[in-house]
Amino acid sequence: MIASALVFIALTGFRYGIGQDYFYTYVPYFDQVRSGFSPHGMEVGYYALNWIVSRFSNDPTPVFLVCSLIFFFCTYSTILRESSCVPMSVFLLFGMSYIFIFMNAMRQMTAVSILFFSLRYIEDRKVVPFLLCVVVASLFHASSLIFCIMYWLLRIRVTLAICCLVPLLVLLLRGPISEFMIWVIGQTSYAGYIGSIFDTGETGPINALMNVIILLFSAVVPWMTKKGYSSRYNLFLICQLLCTAIALITGAIPLAQRVRWLFVLPSVLLIPDALNCIDNKGIRFLTELSIVLLYIIYIYITIGLWNGNGVVPYQSVFFRVS
Incomplete structure (x- = not known):
């Protein structure tokens, strides 16, 4: 589990030019913050992260790395706590394209991972920590406030x-x-x-x-x-x-x-x-195998052939082509 998380953190945290918003949004925003501007349109939490990193570095890579650490800490800790089949849940993070969406819509998916973490407080009916998670998520993406409805929809x-x-x-x-x-x-x-x-x-x-x-x-x-x-x-x-x-x-x-x-x-x-x-082990195995194969085909087509979210060909900050 730790090894697979580290692989994903390395791939997403040290990427270069990967994701449609990498050069379109995130790098220009970091450069503006580093230059002393306070551009509008970004939530205070994401602004603070960029401001702190810009005090120590001219490279936005630490911003991507911190977001990756948050995303995979929240997703993995929730999967370990909640999943009835941890390997399948980890595979679905990849197969259902959520990791690739994260590499594009990083700011929102960082917030979404915090909302995912908050599910435990909905189950335990702890409204204060749940709302605190929503507020923290909204510091990265204001749309997170919509998730408040989940606490009451459980009824x-x-x-x-x-x-x-x-x-x-x-x-x-x-x-x-x-x-x-x-x-x-x-x-x-x-x-x-x-x-x-x-x-x-x-x-x-x-x-x-x-x-x-x-x-x-x-x-x-x-x-x-x-x-x-x-x-x-x-x-x-x-x-x-x-x-x-x-x-x-x-x-x-x-x-x-x-x-x-x-x-x-x-x-x-x-x-x-x-x-x-599914109690029948044979039927369950065939169903699991079918789901895995179908999602591999889905990723091959949407990412491999169509380059969904602009994540291929992959480049790392360590081996980038100028």
């Missing part, structure tokens, strides 16, 4: 019927929902995103389909095996239900994908829990 008992009906209703009401949300966004400081380059209208059908499949698989397996949904399982399932609903309207609402990312990491716990409900 909803998810059923198989809900998991089937909600995606169907979202699809049927996609137009009115989109119009209402765009109106809400139009009343906020994010109104500039409407009609911008981020408002592309792309629906991401593969992403939406994958979320639907994960939701239905996770809802059906405990129902078929008569295991039911524990409070902990219910929490993870609510996160996946939100991910699926948002994925189905992504493209119709500017930056909806960014909201979906707030709830994605619990899926690395949900899938192993669903697999754990």
Whole structure:
């Protein structure tokens, strides 16, 4: 576990030019902070990190390394505490592309990892430490404040019927929902995103389909095996239900994908829990093998062939090509 974490920290913390936002956002921002400017648009926590590093170095690499340490500490500590199959959860961090998303949207995914860590306080019904985690996450990305709803959504008992009906209703009401949300966004400081380059209208059908499949698989397996949904399982399932609903309207609402990312990491716990409900060892092994192979193919296509998130070819700060 420690070895695999160190590999990921080294790959992401010492990367050079990897991720679409590396030179587009993070390096220019660091240079501005180092030059004595206080640029707007970044949360105070991320600004403070850049300011501290800039006092000691002209190289932004320590910023990437600190974010990597936070991301993998929070994800690994939560996986070790919560996962019913630790190796599968660690594989899913890679297979579900979350590590590659982190190398692009580093600031938000650092915040998302802190929200992932906060799940323990939702389960234990400790509202103060939970809200403290949300506040700390919001210092890196303000959208983290939306995650506050999870503490109270746990009171909803998810059923198989809900998991089937909600995606169907979202699809049927996609137009009115989109119009209402765009109106809400139009009343906020994010109104500039409407009609911008981020408002592309792309629906991401593969992403939406994958979320639907994960939701239905996770809802059906405990129902078929008569295991039911524990409070902990219910929490993870609510996160996946939100991910699926948002994925189905992504493209119709500017930056909806960014909201979906707030709830994605619990899926690395949900899938192993669903697999754990299968008592027949042969069927469970074949299902696990199928999931692993499908995600390897997914990464090969989206990262290897399409260069999703701009993470290949890989370069390290130690062996970079000028």
